Amino acid sequence: MLTALSIRDIVLIEALDLDFRSGLGALTGETGAGKSILLDALGLALGMRADSGLVRNGAAQAVVTASFDLPNDHATAELLHENGLSAEQGEPLVIRRIIKADGGSRATVNDQAASASFLKELAPHLVEIHGQHDDRGLLNPRGHRALLDVFGRIDTAAATAAHREWRSAEDRLAGAIAELETAARDREWLEHAVAELTALGAEAGEEATLAAARADMQKGARLAEDLSAVSAHLDGSDGGAAQLRQAARRLDRIAAEHPLLADALAALDRAVIEASEAEDKLAAAHDALSFDPVRLDDAETRLFELRAMARKHRVEPDALADLALELTERLGRIESGGQGIARLEAEVTATRAAYDAATAELTVARTAAAMRLDAAVASELAPLKLDAARFRTTVAPLAEAQWGPAGRDRVEFEISTNPGAPFAPLIKIASGGELSRFILALKVALAEEGGACTMIFDEIDRGVGGAVASAIGERLARLSARAQLLVVTHSPQVAARADAHWLIAKSHDGIVTRTGVTVLDADERREEIARMLSGAAVTDEARAQAARLLEAA
Template structure:
């Protein structure tokens, strides 16, 4: 609830600090004293439009600070958290707005700078302002459905679950259908590509092996003549090894004639061993490098196919095998998608039926709650001098969603036989304020913002009607903090805290001040409201009676 309002240099107010309490607080004063300045100041702190005309003449800037006490996990704390501002549990939440004479403004929430829109969002969870020209709160049809649901204590969980299930299935089915449409366009391409790749049968690393093999075969083609010549030198009748063997046989016959001949025979034996090894290696190399021209042609043809398909699919040759597996998976997904679509379509039909049943049950509950609300509101109309008026809650077909398929709007008819219409279009200023009060009383159990402000709700009425308004405001104040700008002594007498707004003229110009009245001052102010400028003893006595009976 609103605990304190600090105003600096706003219009006729230079310095003002107001402390507020629980229950019903009223603000009274003569016409033109500056009651609207207070509401404009509070609106500025709540993030409303900043008008440079609010800055007091001769000053560079104005500021307004509003301090609120919060209980529990108040929705305003969520706004603070979303804005990235730290807050301490149990600490008051402070709104502050500064406004320069040139039109610039800054907004602060809980000590951190924020956009004015954040102030409005947080303030919307804390304060309701009801005036003759207010088009928010109860007058906004966008909130009527939630108000009815809270009044009727209607459980939205079944329809919310049904809608969530329905929406999830629709989303999944739409995505799958889009994927299936894309897959249908690619079906022929996938089939052709899979067939082409499967016939080729690419293997990982095959391109490198083929390239190495082709290079080896081409290299052998270049050295083949040299190898054949080498083989002839080793194995021919005139080859080196043959001649060495002949020389060894001759030395063997004469080796005993001289030691050197024996050594020469040993050297020849070693040469023959090494030469034999060389001959074996040459022959083995010939065998390993041997190929047929057809084999080279086959290797080159396959290498050409691998590289051609790789270029076609814009992958490396070694990735062709992986591509084939991936395309096969995509093709299977096309077939599986068709089966999944059919499955989802069946599930969607069930979900649609479930949502329809849940929303029809919700509609029925709303119709019952609407009848109760209509009766509750109409019971309040006669005491508020609206006995000819009628109120109804329209529950009509709307767009389906998480809250069902209903559109809810409050409508009134102010005269017998007159058509029903929206509150703002049918009711006059005074009637509108009283309709709002009747609604708030009927919806009292629903709760709402912890602070409600009524601006001249009693304009144009008096006597028993003003008393009825005061009684209902006092009743509301047992559940919420109420601040009421009033001209009615009957309403003022019901207050738990009474503030007088005064305008004074001096050497420094005109000033507006606000005072919290004590018991005697309060009786005097109510007497003034009863009798006008000249307060009579009779008015004082009547004021005392009003205070006693309030």
């Protein structure tokens, strides 16, 4: 609930600090005393457009601070978390709005910077303002379905989930159809590309292998004469290797004759081994660098084909194998696309049927809840002197384009103010006094089903008196048992029902006019109610009547 409101330099209010409590609070005062200023100030804290004209003449800025005491599980806790703002459990929610006289404004929530749009998002969870000129809240048809759902305790979770699945299936189907149409346009190209790539049969790493083999063969062609000459020196019975072996065998017969001969033999043995290794290496090199014009031509032709195909498809040669697989799969999807589309169409049909079933249940539940709400409102109309009026909750189908997570129903509150008169939206046919009483009757009927923690009724009793004003006061008092209520009123019957009473009055010191607010004690309350009964001159009869009203309350 709203626990405190601090105002600095708003219009005629220089400095004002108000503390509030639960129950019904009445704000009274003569016309023009400045009651609307209080509501404007609170509106600023709730995200209303910042108007520099609200800054008191001569002041540099205006400041409004509103404090709320909320339960830990209040909806605002999640909103604060989603917007990166913190709130300590058990601590009040403090909203501050500053408006500069030269334009511009800023806001904080618990001393953390916040935008005006975020304040507007918080506002419905904190305060409801109802009055005959209110074109939001209960008078806005866009919110009627949600109000009926809350009243009827209707759970829309199943419909929301079914709607999500249905739309998701439709999106998948649309995507598959678009892909199939695009692929179908490319079918001829795909068939040719797949055939071409399949015929080529490229393998990963093939280009590097061919390039290395071609390079070796080209080297072999260049080194063939030298390799042959070297082999001639080593190979054959007269070659160097054979001569070393012969020398080693002959030296072996006389090596025992002297140590130096033995050393020479050892050296020859090593030379023979090295020569043999050289022969093996030369043979291997000859094989590796063997020059075959046919093989070289084949390698160069294959390389040309691989690289040409890679340029054509704008990929690296090593990627041709993967590309062939990818295009083959795309072609396969085209050929089997009809089956996939049929499967997705079946999914859309099934999920649509699930949504239809879930929303049909919502419609039944809303229709039943509408009948209960109509009866509840009807029971409130006679005491408010709206005997001839009728109220109904219309539950009608929406166009398919408007179906959504909350169902397929349009819900609107309508009234007929006279017998035989057609039903129409509240705001279009009710007079100011009737409209305010309809709002009260509807709010009383909906009250047990929750809402903001604080409700403000702005002159909802205007244009009525006597028994009707008493009935209004009784219903406001009933509402205040479930939520904090503040009422701006000119009715003594309503003011007498209040648990707390504030008097709003202007004062003038000859230079500056100011608006002030005074908390009234029991005697002051009786005097103010007497003034409301009799006018400027308060009579003893008015005081006696005021006392009777207070006692009856």
